Amino acid sequence: xxxxxxxxxxxxxxxxxxxxxxxxxxxxxxxxxxxxxxxxxxxxxxxxxxxxxxxxxxxxxxxxxxxxxxxxxxxxxxxxxxxxxxxxxxxxxxxxxxxxxxxxxxxxxxxxxxx
Amino acid sequence: xxxxxxxxxxxxxxxxxxxxxxxxxxxxxxxxxxxxxxxxxxxxxxxxxxxxxxxxxxxxxxxxxxxxxxxxxxxxxxxxxxxxxxxxxxxxxxxxxxxxxxxxxxxxxx
Numbered sequence: 534x535x536x537x538x539x540x541x542x543x544x545x546x547x548x549x550x551x552x553x554x555x556x557x558x559x560x561x562x563x564x565x566x567x568x569x570x571x572x573x574x575x576x577x578x579x580x581x582x583x584x585x586x587x588x589x590x591x592x593x594x595x596x597x598x599x600x601x602x603x604x605x606x607x608x609x610x611x612x613x614x615x616x617x618x619x620x621x622x623x624x625x626x627x628x629x630x631x632x633x634x635x636x637x638x639x640x641x642x643x644x645x646x647x648x
Numbered sequence: 649x650x651x652x653x654x655x656x657x658x659x660x661x662x663x664x665x666x667x668x669x670x671x672x673x674x675x676x677x678x679x680x681x682x683x684x685x686x687x688x689x690x691x692x693x694x695x696x697x698x699x700x701x702x703x704x705x706x707x708x709x710x711x712x713x714x715x716x717x718x719x720x721x722x723x724x725x726x727x728x729x730x731x732x733x734x735x736x737x738x739x740x741x742x743x744x745x746x747x748x749x750x751x752x753x754x755x756x757x758x
Binding site: 539565574575576577579582584592621623625627635636637638639640641642644 | 681688689690691692693696736738740744745746747748749750751753
C-alpha cells in the first residue's frame with residue numbers, strides 16, 4: 534500500500550533562517566506531488582506541484598521554492614523565512630497521468646511558526 | 649482563486665442529527681470531491697462524484713451534484729462525535745491541480 538511521510542511535524546524557526554521540509558511517498562511510482570499551505574481556519578493554498586523529477590510548477594510567487602530530486606521525494610525550501618511564512622504545510626500525492634481522477638492523499642502536515 | 653465555496657462556514661449539531669454542507673463552484677467540472685480534515689491533521693479523501701452522476705452514497709455519507717446550479721451537497725446521517733472535523737469540496741483545475749474551498753467546520757455535540 535502507498536504511504537506518505539512528511540516531517541517534521543512542528544517547527545519553530547527565527548525570521549531570516551533557512552527552511553527545508555521533506556516529503557516522501559512509498560508504494561507508488563511517478564506520482565504527482567503537491568505542497569499546500571493552510572492558514573488557521575482556512576482552506577488550502579496550492580504552492581507547488583510536480584509531475585516528474587525536476588519538474589516544478591509554482592502557483593504563487595513568494596519566498597519559497599520546491600525541488601524534486603527523486604521520483605518520490607518532494608522538498609519545500611526557503612533561504613530566508615519571513616513572519617508571513619508561518620502556517621500549516623501539507624504535502625500530497627496523486628496518481629500521475631492525465632486520465633487520473635486526481636484523488637489526493639495527504640501527509641500529516643508540518644506546523645511552521647516563524648518568530 | 650478558490651473554485652469551491654462551502655456553506656455554511658461552521659455548523660454545530662447534536663449527536664445523532666444529520667449534517668448537511670453545501671459547495672458551489674464556478675467552472676465546468678469532470679468530477680467533484682469531498683475531503684475531511686481533523687484538527688491539525690492532513691486531509692482525507694471521502695468521496696468522488698463524477699459530473700454525469702447526480703447522487704452517490706458511501707456508508708453514512710450522501711453526496712449530490714447539480715451541474716446546472718454548479719453545486720454539491722454532503723449529507724452525513726446519524727452524526728457521531730468522531731465526525732467533528734472540517735469538510736472541504738475540491739474540483740479539478742487543469743489536468744493536475746485540485747482547487748479546494750474554504751471548508752465547513754462541523755462540530756458534533758454529545
